Amino acid sequence: MTQSIFDKFQYYANLREDVARLDTNPFNVVVEQVLSETEAIVNGRRTILAGTNNYLGLTFDPRCIAAGRKALEEEGTGxxxxxxxxxxxxxxxxxxxxxxxxxxxxxxxxxxxxxxxxxxxxxxxxxxxxxxxxxxxxxxxxxxxxxxxxxxxxxxxxxxxxxxxxxxxxxxxxxxxxxxxxxxxxxxxxxxxxxxxxxxxxxxxxxxxxxxxxxxxxxxxxxxxxxxxxxxxxxxxxxxxxxxxxxxxxxxxxxxxxxxxxxxxxxxxxxxxxxxxxSPSIIASTRVALHILREQGAELRKRLWDNAHRLYLGLRELDFKLGPESSPVVAITLGESKEQALEIWHDLLDKGVYVNLVMPPASPGAGCLLRCSLSSAHSAVQIDAIIDAFRSLRNNILES
Amino acid sequence: MKRYQEILDALYEVLTPFANEANKQLSEETELVADLDIDSVRLLELLMEIEDHMDISIPLNVLPDINTVRDLAVSLQELSE
Structure with a gap:
């Protein structure tokens, strides 16, 4: 049989087959419309974004946007x-x-x-x-x-x-x-x-x-x-x-x-x-974001850590296997079954919560991870909604 | 410096559970990934166990050249010199 240059990608072909039966591929999620720092339309549904690394919630800060827009107009697109x-x-x-x-x-x-x-x-x-x-x-x-x-x-x-x-x-x-x-x-x-x-x-x-x-x-x-x-x-x-x-x-x-x-x-x-x-607009918005971090960072950090503790404690009460300490990155370790991990991740998305799905070898151990990252822009109501979504899948998660 | 055979015997001991699981007979020609189905994560864990056992550090740079049990034994012998 003739060898193809693509033969070595069979693992990924198998993975694509596994995710094909879901209506959303966890490794190719399309954010159809961004609504705010913490919400977007995904699969036609309003979704809480709990896996974006937007720790200080500055992506929609009007000062950053204004600086980026000014640089775009004055210095061009790239x-x-x-x-x-x-x-x-x-x-x-x-x-x-x-x-x-x-x-x-x-x-x-x-x-x-x-x-x-x-x-x-x-x-x-x-x-x-x-x-x-x-x-x-x-x-x-x-x-x-x-x-x-x-x-x-x-x-x-x-x-x-x-x-x-x-x-x-x-x-x-x-x-x-x-x-x-x-x-x-x-x-x-x-x-x-x-x-x-x-x-x-x-x-x-x-x-x-x-x-x-x-x-x-x-x-x-x-x-x-x-x-x-x-x-x-x-x-x-x-x-x-x-x-x-x-x-x-x-x-x-x-x-x-x-x-x-x-x-x-x-x-x-x-x-x-x-x-x-x-691009000049990226540099301009980053400079303003760094200035905000210097001037208002303490306040933003307090909100971020309050959110982090709220989620970590909420998930710990559900007996999930978490990292060793409260952090703006909160990861729930699942079992080794990729199929079960995919189902749980997809069920979370169906309930309006987006988190990152991480599989070996990207995850540190043999298990899969549901990785959440928090933002200072999340509200307490949103954190509770994230916890509620996980609670509704508690048995599946513990049995995975 | 450890003798080649001594290193090979130690490797056979560590790899026997994988060979049993894959229903394969271990030899110097056995391929770690293709024959024993050891994935990259498990392989790195296994190497750390070997490092502790032999009190050496295996540089990541040598890994692309290691396919078979013999390749690994030869590398370990060189590193223990």
Missing amino acids: TTGSRMANGTYAGHLALERELADFFGLPSSIVFSTGYIANLGILSTIPGPSDVVLLDADSHASIYDGCRLGSAEVIRFRHNDPGDLDKRLKRLGTKAESALIVVEGIYSMIGDQAPLQEIVEVKRRHGAYLLVDEAHSLGVLGEHGRGLVEQAGVQEDVDFIVGTFSKSLGAIGGFCVSKWKELENVRYAMRPYIFTASS
Whole structure:
């Protein structure tokens, strides 16, 4: 039989067959009409969005929209070029300065997406003679950045400083130039890195440390700078990577650093060079969102965490298997049956609640996940409606 | 440095439950994914168990070259040198 170039995608063909009997594919949900930060029309039905990472609810902030509209009219729809060529506008540089100022660090680079930020930094800074040690539950962008680079890549057990210590010891003197990579809040389960303990291990071996604050920027810390601020370890962290596509309600990524040498890396990063820069309207709305985070972040964070606690406690009362701590990311672990997970996810959607369905290998363990993410813009009534929808499926979830 | 046969024997021990489940006989030519149906998540867990057992770290970079039990044993032998 002739081999096809598509044979290797049989797994995905089977998955498509599994979801074909549902009227909505969980991996291709169409938002037919956006109604607000927290509601949309999906499948013709008014639906509460409980899986959008819109932590501070800034996507409809009139100040962000006005800034984006002004930039759109004055600077056009796109830059049509690389940051290295014609794609660096005054706004890109202003955002870099404002990010550096926000973090109190000297160096800052803005990327077109958070994914590209990790790809650029991790494929370029660690070289062929270096070693990257990454938490096993790291985001795909971290794994992909390492794959694109030339360093040796070693995983350590999720949130296990002891395992990290053991692996650094095995490296001998190479540990001094090794780069440890962790996340502020892990995207799937919503748990936080034990950053103080990780910093102790880093100090002991003299390694470098990168913290990805994609899900913790604006969410953790007195000023919303993330887990690094909350844990009080900024002096020990070498690189902070983050995104504009969650708390800041737009799209884009960044890296800030205490090392002025980061500027030397800018034009060595292929993912930074060989892509078009962010559109002026995105940069403009992000700058205003960052300003709002600085001025009103505490108030937004309080609402977000109130919502997070309300959902976490509500779901815990239903005896679901949740992550270890209350978080704006709340994940319910189901069994290994993909069919059952699909049914439950679809039933939730039928009840007017959208959450993310996550299956292995994207989920950390062997089970499937129903992943919720909260927003400061959710009302208490909406949170209760989400809990009610889960309650009505309690038996199916517990038996999955 | 561990001897090749010693590593192979240890691997056979770890992989026997998978071979039994897949109803396959283990040999150096056995393919980890195709023959033993070990998915990527389970394979990474399995490698962590082997790392603990042998007190080594297996870089992710070597994984694309590992298809068979022999490939894995050779890699482990090199890493334990």
